[in-house]
Amino acid sequence: MISARNVRKQFRTSSVRATSLKEQIIRRRAEQSEDFVAISDFSADIMPGSTVGLIGPNGSGKSTMLKILSGILRPTSGKVTVEGRIASLLELGAGFNGELTGRENVYLNASLLGLSRLETDAAMESIIEFSExxxxxxxxxxHYSSGMYVRLGFAVAIHVDPDVLLVDEVLAVGDEAFQRKCMEKIQEFQENGKTILFVSHSLSQVQELCTRAIVLNKGVIVDDSEPEGAIETLRRIMGTDEPPKPLTLVPDGGIEFGRIFVSTPHGDRPVAAIAPREDFDIVTEVRVDDHWASLIDRVEVMAVGPLDLPLFSATAYRNDLPADSGRWWMRFSFGARMPIRAVIRVSVQVFDRDGKTLAHTRSAQVHRIEDHLAPGLMLLDHQMTTGLDDAAPAGVTAVRTGVLR
Ligand SMILES: Nc1ncnc2c1ncn2[C@@H]1O[C@H](COP(=O)(O)OP(=O)(O)O)[C@@H](O)[C@H]1O
Ligand SMILES: [Mg+2]
Structure with a gap:
């Protein structure tokens, strides 16, 4: 069990670096020491036996937080409790002495982690073997390379039989075969009910290992949820989440996309999260000019999950759509008994009679469906109403109920 309550960490940083003694004396009074807040308010409980990822941009405070949890740093305020023996794999070479041999460092490191000389002797063979x-x-x-440091550090850490394992980035170093071996070891730890807090740049590792991930940004928790959702949040923060430019194969703005989002039933605003098995609507607007209005055959909306994989879709056919040009809106109401857990976006595609795509876009907005099951494909009952220029319900041109195929 790891528990952090309102943890705050400030570092005192001097903004002026004196270069000479004279300068030092002159500046002594003027020297400004500023407090840099690396962690502003961190509260989380990590249950025994769970594996939680800690992700965030560089400088967001991940390493600082792990150091606080491992007892290397003291929080400025707040409280941390960690039950059980902790083994931490923090920054490269932390806990190593360069002058000592690998073997001597094993003793040093193991004793820092609470192992007696005798216990270390017993584990030595196996430690050396694991480290290769x-x-x-x-x-x-x-004389070791960074990869060799990590090997030795990891080998020691896993041999102290910790209850809690704190891992900071280290698995990014070293060759792929060793990384694999470490991942397997971590999985073995999971199976044995150890508690793991895992910092990694590798979002796929986080997805593979963790059941939950905490996103830090500038020392603040901005998300704490299932890994897919947390990773989406991180991508959004890091600006790597730009939706593709709408693709329109139609000249002169003949077809343009308006708002596209998931809302509560009849809602007119996007919702960030859909509770398990809650009904929801997908709303789509497409502006269509006179020429193209008659050439559009169908509009398909699709909920896409991670990697833009399709999860489910619904289609408004020609007869469902307004006959006239203007701002078309479509509301697909899903009676969701949706046993999935996914982060979705809405993708919209406009087709002509030959099945050719006239326009295509994907919403930037992310919506989270929070069920406790694996993501997957499914069929959903839905009902549809469409209309022109917000004139609902009088302007409803079609109501159709269908089961998706
Ligand atoms: N000892 C320190 N003194 C001053 N600032 C520090 C110290 N350690 C870390 N920081 C600062 O705190 C912030 C968070 O650092 P860190 O926890 O290493 O981030 P991350 O591991 O997420 O990249 C950074 O801006 C870093 O420069
Ligand atoms: Mg770090």
């Missing part, structure tokens, strides 16, 4: 450093184990570690 037998040849180098009696050389000073200052």
């Amino acid at each position: 450093l037998a040849e180098f184990i009696d050389q000073p570690v200052k």
Whole structure:
């Protein structure tokens, strides 16, 4: 069990660096020491046996938080409790002494992690074997590469039989085969009910290992949810979440997309999250000019999950659509008994009679469906109403009920 309550960490940073003694004396009084807030308010409970990812842009405070949890740093305020023996794999070489040999560092490291000399002796063979450093184990570690440091550090950490494992980035270093081995070891830890807090740049590792992820940005928790959702949040923060430009194969703005979003039933605003098995609507607007209004055969909306994989779709056919040009809106009401857990966006595609795409876009908005099951494909009952220029319900031109295929 890891528990953090209102943890705050400030670092004192001097903004002026004196270069000479004279300057030092002159500046002493003027020197400004500023408090840099690396963690503003971190509260989270991590249950025994769970694996939680901690992700965020560089400098967001991930390493600082792990150091606080491992007891290397003290929080400025707030409280942390960690039950059980902690093994932490923090920054490269932390806990190593360059002058000592690999073997001596194993003793040093293991004792820092709470292992007795005798216990370390018993584990030594296995530690060396896991690290794959037998040849180098009696050389000073200052000659080691970063990958070798990580191997040794990881080998020691897993041999102290910790209850709690804190892992910071380290799996990014080293060759792929060793990374695999570490991942397998971490999975073994999971199976044995250890508690793991895992910082990684590799979002796929986070997705593979974690059941939950906390997103830090500038020392603040901005999301704490299932990994897919958290990863979406991170991508949004980092600006790597730009939706593709609408693709229109029609000249001169003949077909343009308006608002596209998921709302509560009859709602007119996007919702961030859909509670498990809650009804919801997908609303889509397409502006169509005189020429193209008659050439559009159908408009398909599709909910797409991670990697833009389709989850479910619904289509407004020619007869469902307004006959005239203007701002078409379509509302697809899903009576969701939706046993999925996914992060979705809405993708909209406009087709002509030959099945050719006239225009295509995907919403930037992310909506989260929070059920506790695996993502997947499904069929959903839905009802549809369409109309022209907001004139609902009088302007409803079609009501159709269908089951999706
Ligand atoms: N000892 C320190 N003194 C001053 N600032 C620090 C110290 N350690 C970290 N910081 C600052 O705190 C912020 C968070 O750092 P860190 O926890 O390493 O972020 P992350 O691991 O998410 O990249 C950074 O802006 C970093 O420069
Ligand atoms: Mg870091």
